Amino acid sequence: MLNRLFPDDIDVVEMFAGGGGSGTGIAAVPGTKIKFAANHAKPAKWTYVENHPDVNFWLGDVQAADAIEKFPYASFFWASPACPAFSTASGETRYFDKENQMALWADDLDNLTEHQKTRIRSRALMEEVVTYLRHCQEKHGKPVLGFGVENVVQARLWAHWDRWIRELRKLGYIIQIHAVNAAHVQGRTTLPSPQSRDRMLISGIHESVGRTPNYRKWFDPxxxxxxxxxxxxxxxxxxxxxxxxxxxxxxxxxxxxxxxxxxxQGQLIEPPVLPAAYTIDWSDLGTPIGSRKKTKKKPEGLAPKTIARIRAGVEEHWIKPFITPAGGTWNDGPRGVDEPIPALTTREANALVVPCEGRDGKVARPASLPKRTSTTRNEDGIAFPPDAQPGVFPAFLSLM
Structure with a gap:
């Protein structure tokens, strides 16, 4: 029998709530209301409550034995389990796709470091999704009608993936897996994200609902x-x-x-994106590199790798001219000197988003492109031309 949900019937519980970014997206969907959120970190609670003062926020370890008893039932459940333990961005060798099925519970973990054990437990946060969904069926006598789980794409390689998906299906959920880049999500009530952030989304609709959403309608840009x-x-x-x-x-x-x-015939097309410039406060030019304190490790005011990236960015985008049009013309993309350039004006200007920390493969990129994936680390900076005028840069905002 088809359960008909009207917009005002959808209440939401959010696990691993962080600072409230997912909650903001959920709240932007007409007819939804977040009633409960959980996270273990006090700073996350302070930020979340500031963003969503009407939500009942629970602070604690969701892996504790009795934690799930604190969670209420909701029509929809959202979870963003910790992703660093799956991500390869830290440069660690990946082994979570080979770890022992019983690694969490066995006594034979002597060959693993404490750091590796901690990361195994972190990946086990995915298990709490099943725990909550099962808890609602057993305690409240009715299933959560739909859920979403977000994580990095590498989580798809998790050794327990197939078993985890089977557990969800045993509870009656129709599972679909989606590869999503945040810059391509064209929300009906929100602007696109000015950040190129690739993520995996697992969606589940309980079979009692009687139908599944047309995901392509919402996800394909x-x-x-x-x-x-x-x-x-x-x-x-x-x-x-x-x-x-x-x-x-x-x-x-x-x-x-x-x-x-x-x-x-399969013509490649690229969805429009919102540039990183949209999120930058151009009135704050920051501290000039030459004014920064010089140290033995930072002889030019910043780490040598950072200085090298800035110089590479200058050579690519300033010494070799890089033109970004502004205003409402048909010419809507940046062009290098190796391409024909339409009429120029005196108002054209460029800025760079430059990674500051030392991971390989991170290079300077113009602010006319979406920002690369951001984490909680302070790892990006803005490089301005020496004669930059703050009032000029907001012209980037008209690109889209």
């Missing part, structure tokens, strides 16, 4: 096809047959977007 000259809802194309998870990228990613028109 609209883009302009240059071949037939029209806007279309793009179709995801995996580069490797059988893949179901990965990151977006024409050059280095695992999937791309293509035009669905048969006559276009």
């Amino acid at each position: 609209y883009a302009f096809c240059p071949r037939h000259g029209g806007w279309v809802q793009a179709v995801r194309a995996w580069k490797k047959r059988g893949a179901d998870m990965g990151v977006y990228g024409i050059k280095n990613g695992q999937y791309v977007w293509v035009c669905p028109e048969v006559a276009c």
Whole structure:
């Protein structure tokens, strides 16, 4: 029998709530209301409550034996389990795709370091999703009607993945897996995110609902096809047959977007994105590099790797001219000197978002592109031309 949910019937419980970013997105959906959120960190609670003062926030360890008893029932459940233990961004060798099935409970962990044991327990936070959904069925006598789980794409390689999905299906959930880049999410009530952030989303709808959402309607972005000259809802194309998870990228990613028109024969198309410039306070120019304190480790005021990135960015985007148009013209993208450039004005200006910490592969990029994935670390800076005028930079905001 089909359960008909009206917009004012959807209440939400959020686990691993962080500072409230997911909650803000959930609250932007008409008819939803977050009634309970949980996280273990006090700073997260302070930030979350500031953003969502009407939500009942529970501070504690969700892995504690009796923690789940504190959670109320809700129609919808959202969880963002800790992702650093899955991510390879830290440079650690990945082993979570090979770890022992019983690694959490066995006594034979002597060969692992304390750090490795901690990360195994962190990955086990995924188990709390099943725990909550099962708890609602057993204690409240009715299933949570839908849920979403967000994590990094590498979590798809978790050794316990297949068993974890089976547990969810045993509870009656129809599971689908989605690769999502935040910059391509075209919300109906929110602006796009000016950040290129690839994530995995697992969605579940209980079989008692009687139907599943048209996910393509909501997840596949609209883009302009240059071949037939029209806007279309793009179709995801995996580069490797059988893949179901990965990151977006024409050059280095695992999937791309293509035009669905048969006559276009798989024409690559790129969804419009909001530039990093949208989130930058251009009135705050920060501390000039030359004014920073010089130390033995930072002889030029910043770490040598950071200075090298800045110099590379200057050479790429300033010494070799890089033009970003502003205003409401058809010319809506940045161009290098190796491309024909339309009429220039005296108001054109550029800025760079430069990674400050030392991970390999992080390079300078113009603020006319979405910001790269951000973490809680202070790892980005803005490099301005020496004669930068703050009032000029907001011209980036009109790109989209």
